[in-house]
Amino acid sequence: MTDLVEQIVRLLDVRLLDPLEVLLDGDDTVGALRDLVRLRARRWADTMEHGDDRTAVLTAARLIATLYPSDRAFDPPPDWWTSPLGQAVAVRAGHPWSESVSYAVAGAMLGITRQGVHDLVRRGRLPRHPDGGVPSEAIRDRLRAQKNEETS
Template identity: 50%
Template sequence: MDPTGLVEQLIQVMSNRLLDPLEILLEDPVVDVRARCERAARIWAARLTGPNATYAVASIIGALYPSDDVFDPPAGWWRTPLGRVVLRQMGFPGKAAVSYAVAGEMLGMTRQGVHDLVTRDKLTRHPDGGVTVTSIQERVQLKGPRT
């Protein structure tokens, strides 16, 4: 995976969630912190795409998407560079299965395309409905997501 898109997304999320609010609260630009975040984004991108990235994925999700609720990004997030890395490295934190629509976003295809793959036993239907995240991960490892 080309880490450029991942670095850019990490910088954008840090800017939106951390730096812009900090500038508003401090009523002053945080140029030095912004530069440090840009350097950190390159380091985190390497960690996220390297071996044993589970801790890095959990750390980034916890820091950039904090919530008292279970992590549940919008379906389209799975098509972003960070979404693709999270899927490959960790699946969907806290979920064993996802809806056909979310599976489609993860795989870069329509919900109908996911249904067809389940029918042809290329993806595994979860007993409680939806598609198992494990089978989606296996498909992405084998075929890669559609872009």
């Protein structure tokens, strides 16, 4: 299993299946659901990593909405972006619900320090958003370019 698949499975186990197992008093059906989640997690990860942009972003959005339900817009802490799921989302969508991100979040998404982001902005390698921070799509584009260089 890839790190992304493992993270998806682990999050679904903890947030959905473990509570369901408690509610259903250990019913065998939960075991079957765990098997199904493992199969689907592979498919979701593959879609986010290799599918077309629209499908990848929709898959990520469905997972985020399920795993991190809230009445507020999704705004994870900077370290979330360093996780396999965070990196998959960053590469495919940038921050899907925010036009710009802080230097700290941009750094986490890019795997560098906040100061590193500041230096990239100062040197014109990353644009500065008019409202502050860095445009989310600029982070996405930089990550995609890095991935393309790695595969070339």
